[in-house]
Amino acid sequence: MLQIESQPFALDHDLFACIQCGKCTGGCPMAIKTQLNPRVLIYRLLTAGNGYDLEKHEELWDCTTCGTCFSRCPKEVNPMETVIALRSVFVEKGRVHQNVKTALESTYRHGNPLTLPREDRGAWAKDLSVKLMSDGAEYLYYVGCSPSYDPKAQKTSRALVRILQRAGVDFGILGKEENCCASEVRRLGELGLFEMMAEDNQETLKRLGVGKMFTTSPHCFNTFSNDYPKNGVEVQHYTQVLANIVDNDELEFTSKLEKTVTYHDPCYLGKQNGIYDEPRAVLKSIPGIKLVEMDRSREKSLCCEGGGGRMWLEGTNPGERLAQTRIKEAIETGAEILATACPFCLLTLDEAVKLLNAEDKLQVMDIAELVDQAL
Amino acid sequence: MAFIPRVGVYICHCGINIAATVDVKAVAEFAAHLPGVVVSRDYTYMCSDPGQALIKDDIAELKLDRVVVASCSPLMHEPTFRATVAEVDLNPYCFEMANIREQCSWVHEDGMSTTQKAMQLVASAVAKAIILQPLQQRQAPVTPTALVIGGGIAGIHSALDIANAGFHVTIVERSPNLGGHVSQLHQTFPTLESTADLLNPLIDRVTHHPYVTVMTEAEVTEVTGYVGNFQVKVRQGDKTTEVPVGVIVVATGFEVFDAHLKPELGYGVYPEVITTADFEQLAAGEIWGNGREPERVVFIHCVGSRDQSVGNPYCSRVCCMISAKQARLVREHLPNSRVTVFYTDMRAYGKGSEEFYDSVRQKGVVYRRGNPSEIIRRGDLVVVMAEDTLTGEPVEVEADLVVLAVGMVPRSDTDVIAGLLKLARSSDGFFMEAHPKLRPVDTAMAGIFLAGCCQGPKDIPETIAQARAAAATVMIPLMRGQVQVEAAVASIQEELCAGCEQCVEVCAFAALQLHPVRGVMSVNPVLCQGCGACTSACPSGAISIKHFTFDQTMAQIDVLSDFGEPTIPTPKVEAEEVAI
């Protein structure tokens, strides 16, 4: 039994505002292939009287937290946040998948969900003469867990460093002082751990006198901007920084990249934060690139299924992975490269290419990598 | 001889509205001992006939010269009671109200402190009443002509009625033709008559009416003056005409929601996706989608309405029926077509509408309850992604024509018109009427009235009713030939006025002017709304508002401060215990 007091819950989460129009479910990428139905979930909570048993609701873990529901709800109800709040009920009772448990514990202990040592966090930048924030810099480049530890994602961070150095941006990193931003922790419903880590991270920023920062991952960008309490730090995603650099002609390209590229809008950058144009501006600035758009672009971008903790819940639902659908959509445009600006998208889409045996048809790369290639 | 006030105080119970939280008898008893008070009573409903009779009898028998009623807001019944005292020849400005309902009994819990607050409000009103001065309302003459801004169906009907009543009307229409949005419709629900058949005779009548002047491709560029005496500048091409009128009817209509603002629906990207407005144009010819006769047509309701994500929380009222009409047309013209309508609530509320909705379904249109989330492409079709909330499952409906039922939005130049006429806007952006229930055509500006969709979405019968209602309302000043001018306006003490014109800067009604010869300010009593902004702005204290003079206001404040530390009665919002 996982009983909750549904009436106060419904009032607290503004569920009574819902008119049951179904727009959320209609746009939910997981509703088509799982039992997840945000509208019915809300309605059951509303009509349950004062007690609702969440016991059978395993579909709560199918939510990728893409935010499509919230971005379209005409009454500004947030089904995504409702799902997160319900997940926290499971979390409190320790009723989570083992992988998730491992990831959460690792995040707490090692500052990253990958069970890798804290000390190695800055290792990716060893040979790049990147200074530490403690030595003073105008910007903090907040790298993130995957771009620090994962070999494929490290290509992004390394490329970005080269670009920024070329453009003369004064930035520093936290190195092994960098801790996971805890965005996924929050989305998995471990709200207590999130608050603790957010507090710690903000302390670090304060101690180092950080005034401006940018991130590799839209997840980190989103959580620092919107989940953390306001602390006066200006937060950007790296595509915004690059777009600015490109706009001011501060980057000199030395070679052309004659490729057809299509761009996948990451949910946390696009749908949730409205950043659609800057990544495209950066791509278009690369000489030789031909940018084509998928039908599902911008507000309709198809979630890669990497968010919402689903990186650790792979294989827990049947049906084709959304990332695979996405790869097919990209190939249909005739593009040779699928560009993106999020390490989770990068990893999930890259894996999907392999699963589809399409390595010869499509390459998944981060925008930073592409810019770097043309420098 | 010194003026000795004889004040009558009347505490209203307002049924239980006041009496439930305020001890009205105690307040009446308290008031009886206030200086100047000759009689103090309480009664269930002061606004009723017997309540008013109490006042009138006391004025006659006890020779009262000032009256205070403690009851509801003056917005409710001040005119009522002013007329009551006037009936027995007491100047209506010798009457004062204390609001012990909206400002006391309705917002505090029952208790001693609430009653005390009521007493303080009454004492304060009495203190002011004693030094109120009789004032005379003036009459201002009314130019017996009208201006109608906008030549759509609303403007046409207002103009016709006013002209038929014998008054000259000028219609100013910015486009080259009369008829507005209705002229862009093909057929109207529920009768499915051709709109042209309905509209053309009307346009004909109004254009040929001896009392109507139609100015097309014309714009109002300036409005000065006041009720009964407006000076309006109308520009046509490079010529500007001055049109003096007594009353103005605003019938500027609406615009259609721009479906590009919902990019997930693909309008402007997929040629298969059109709006209901586009459909009307097509319906006059043949219904097509992407160059061929559509077989699968989907209608989507509430595009840009009932939608806080685009800042339009209101309902656009007509779209349910418009799309029903269009859906039926599709089935009638293309019998092999499959027509689906996605809706959330089917608002077929009007006369004949529910029956029409029944007939549309009988013609084979399928209504599915769900608000589609997005439209994507699949080959040479588009796919509407929605949840059917009645089966509880996500659905993908393929279509070769998608019609978006776009809502009504205020015109993009609403700001300009609002500025010209000093009109207020409601929270939905349309022009605000003076009272949403009982004064649907009046505005806060005397002499300026609203007709049609510029005040909010409406269908044709509702628009016509409101337009004719506006006509009826303007007929009153036009037929009487004069209007009453509120007496509680600003007045200048000339010896204190330095002519610095700081008051002019804060006056929103252009009511103050520097006298060219005397070098002091003068007030136009018809334009002045008595708001008091000038009074606070004047550095030498030369301006006061009649009926709200410095002395009168200070008398109120002095009495309140005499009560010592204010006890703060419990507000109803948070029920906290308050130590008295």
Added chain:
Amino acid sequence: MTSPASFSTTQSNSTSPTALIIGAGIAGIQAALDMADAGFEVYLVERSPSIGGRMAQLDKTFPTLDCSSCILTPKMVDVGRHPNIHLLTYSEVVQVNGQAGQFHVQIKKKPRYVDEDRCRGCGLCAEACRLQGHVPSDFDARVAKRSAIYVPFPQAVPMVYTVDPEHCIYLTRGVCGKTFKCKDACPEDAIDFDQTEQILEVDVGAILVATGFDVFDPRRKPELGYGLYPQVITSLEFERLASASGPTAGKIALNGKPPKRVVFIQCVGSRDTNLGIPYCSRVCCMAVTKQAHLAHDRLPGAEITVFYIDIRAFGKGFEEFYDRVRREGILYRRGNPSEVLQRGDHVVVRAEDTLLGELVEVEADLVVLAVGMRPRKDADQVGQMLNLTLDQDGFFQEEHPKVRTVESTIPGMFLAGCCQGPKDIPDTVAHAKAAASAAMILLTQTEKEMGAVNAAN
């Protein structure tokens, strides 16, 4: 003591353009004020003892939650004292002859048995009446009982008591104990059982019909339990319970007990081809939303559910009001309940929740049926008297459903308000004003013609 019924006839020939308005609810009141303010003379005829109509029966109005009588009484007072309005309450139009511009009307003034000039509205007669607390009050939708001598509500205009001829013991049986309790109590000696019916004849140029509506009788849907279970009431009865001037002074309670579970059912007697009532009554969605809010306000902690098919919140501010009310914790469930059954000391509402696709049973201590608007019971007779056509739903037929909704099929006769079809208050006011406009045009044109005729003679 009865005298043979005798008619006294008064003739009135006004030379200024005059209109007759039949019905003094908000529609009649608004039209009368507009025409009178413009300088026309108006005969405003109202069959009940006071003007005010249905609006006076409401507690608060949507979406602003204005107290209905608070915004209505200033207009009622204006009507009562307007020099151009001849107010004839407790009167009925009995015959109309003639044509547009020249109607000859007979109006019957029913005897109140109370002298209008003497009565001060003190109410001592009603307190003394032997039938005090025994006569069901129509104004209170029969949830309250009054005396045989009464005013319908405390802000009545005119504030004059009336003897109910159907219940007064003296009038029905010829004798009322040893003395007339009412007469004895009256300090102004205003009660006069010698009063007789009077006929007034007037000439008018235009007639406005503003006779309003009745509500659906839910006994025609016996499966909902109205009349069977005390817990089931109509929305009009709820309105009277909620009203500060009503029988419970605004306390929502049945037999003194406030309900803990309230269920509202929409579309009772509307949208129902089974009953032969296919049309939508337009106002009930919003009226119930408002009532749900009032219930929530007055019954803290109560569970409130609204069963609906479509929520028709179409007007200005309506959708926003609907949003606000849901956010207060009132549950809207889509489904039209099929039946109400008894269960112990309460009832159970059975419906399919169509958003879940499941049958549900919701227990309730109070069930409020949103009854639809119906044409008045005597619409037939009024129609015949005036030669007006009725539409297929029994409301008065307008000349054209889109572009001429205030003109009837008879020139010179205009329709104002709900007698032409269901409307809410703002739509009624606009419609009534539009009718006034049309009537004023007719009168002005008639006057011009008469002037031309006179000049020619």
